[in-house]
Amino acid sequence: xxxxxxxxxxxxxxxxxxxxxKLSGLLAAAMGLNITPPVKASGLPSKLARGYQANRAVLSAxxxxxxxxxxxxxxxxxAGCSEAITRSDSPTLVNLVxxxxxxxxxxxxxxxxxxxxxxxxxxxxxxxxxxxxxxxEGSIPLDNNGVYCTVGGKTALSxxxxxxxxxxxxxxxxxxxxxxGLPKANPNPxxxxxxxxxxxxxxxxxxxxxxxxxxxxxxxxxxxxxxGALPALDGLxxxxxxxxxxxxxxxxRRPFYxxxxxxxxxxxxxxKQGWCLYKLGCKGPTTYNACASIKWDEGLSFPVQSGHPxxxxxxxxxxxxxxxxxxxxAPLERPAVTAxxxxxxxxxxxxxGTTLVNQAKKKVKEGAK
Ligand code: SF4
Ligand code: F3S
Numbered sequence: 438x439x440x441x442x443x444x445x446x447x448x449x450x451x452x453x454x455x456x457x458x459k460l461s462g463l464l465a466a467a468m469g470l471n472i473t474p475p476v477k478a479s480g481l482p483s484k485l486a487r488g489y490q491a492n493r494a495v496l497s498a499x500x501x502x503x504x505x506x507x508x509x510x511x512x513x514x515x516a517g518c519s520e521a522i523t524r525s526d527s528p529t530l531v532n533l534v535x536x537x538x539x540x541x542x543x544x545x546x547x548x549x550x551x552x553x554x555x556x557x558x559x560x561x562x563x564x565x566x567x568x569x570x571x572x573x574e575g576s577i578p579l580d581n582n583g584v585y586c587t588v589g590g591k592t593a594l595s596x597x598x599x600x601x602x603x604x605x606x607x608x609x610x611x612x613x614x615x616x617x618g619l620p621k622a623n624p625n626p627x628x629x630x631x632x633x634x635x636x637x638x639x640x641x642x643x644x645x646x647x648x649x650x651x652x653x654x655x656x657x658x659x660x661x662x663x664x665g666a667l668p669a670l671d672g673l674x675x676x677x678x679x680x681x682x683x684x685x686x687x688x689x690r691r692p693f694y695x696x697x698x699x700x701x702x703x704x705x706x707x708x709k710q711g712w713c714l715y716k717l718g719c720k721g722p723t724t725y726n727a728c729a730s731i732k733w734d735e736g737l738s739f740p741v742q743s744g745h746p747x748x749x750x751x752x753x754x755x756x757x758x759x760x761x762x763x764x765x766x767a768p769l770e771r772p773a774v775t776a777x778x779x780x781x782x783x784x785x786x787x788x789x790g791t792t793l794v795n796q797a798k799k800k801v802k803e804g805a806k
Contacts (some may be wrong), residue, residue: 443503509544510573514575565598573597615631657679699712699713718760720740720746
């Protein structure tokens with residue numbers, strides 16, 4: 438492992454103790470940490486004490502943990518998840534790159550190219566064998582011996598297997614790496630698959646979305662960097678802190694849904710009044726993702742807030758499931774709780790985490806003023 442601890446790296450870069458404490462609070466919130474504290478001992482109300490304990494846990498991890506090596510592979514993708522992550526807010530990619538990670542290989546972001554970067558990857562896999570996090574973006578084609586996607590003369594399949602062998606954990610970011618995504622859409626001409634359908638002997642976390650919410654990817658990596666363990670996952674291997682609720686559960690149009698007020702076209706009076714988009718095909722009630730709570734672009738908005746129905750981009754068969762813009766004739770009572778949904782519901786308290794993310798963002802911004 439790189440010998441420098443995260444805290445040492447921060448200090449070297451001139452980060453003050455005050456900002457260091459802010460970062461620990463931000464990370465605790467981003468990861469949805471909900472640690473049960475010894476309330477009696479702290480003498481604080483339980484909610485405050487939980488936040489305090491979570492901050493303490495992150496603080497102590499930041500001070501003692503070495504920076505985490507990351508290898509990031511891209512296969513059948515549009516690089517949208519990489520693009521999104523460069524705009525992540527809490528923690529920012531810059532924070533992660535500089536303070537908690539060392540990204541050893543990233544085809545889009547690495548300065549080196551060609552033989553030089555491929556050699557750097559080989560060196561990193563050797564040096565950090567068994568220790569690095571492997572992030573995969575894009576699906577893996579299996580048909581015709583995987584000829585549809587090659588990098589440096591090797592198929593995506595062989596590159597994935599090679600890098601997975603020495604990884605401590607694997608994070609599949611985006612719907613393509615998680616469930617096959619757009620490349621897998623019927624007729625799936627390349628035989629595209631998600632990582633967890635191929636690698637079964639290593640922990641694989643899915644962060645689906647099109648693209649994945651950056652904070653979900655960075656927060657999951659940060660959790661592993663700090664605690665050496667992955668957050669709790671649902672039945673589709675999605676981290677509960679970010680996929681514990683449906684978009685519908687936290688949607689700002691929900692009161693209109695409950696009142697039976699639905700936009701019937703994109704330019705009718707209901708749409709102008711911000712009414713529910715369910716009858717325009719919104720899949721929010723059956724889509725688990727944190728869009729409605731974390732949002733995008735530093736908490737600015739998310740598709741439904743901007744007037745577009747949720748398309749269900751964090752669910753399997755996102756494209757082939759279809760039904761885009763095809764509304765139901767009658768309001769949904771309440772979606773049946775699936776096996777996965779039931780498991781997720783148990784961790785609904787984790788939604789506190791996403792609320793905390795926004796609170797933390799606000800506090801950091803206020804502190805920066
Ligand atoms: Fe929001 Fe869609 Fe649910 Fe309506 S159906 S409340 S627009 S998530
Ligand atoms: Fe995707 Fe629906 Fe969110 S389309 S970005 S899960 S609002």
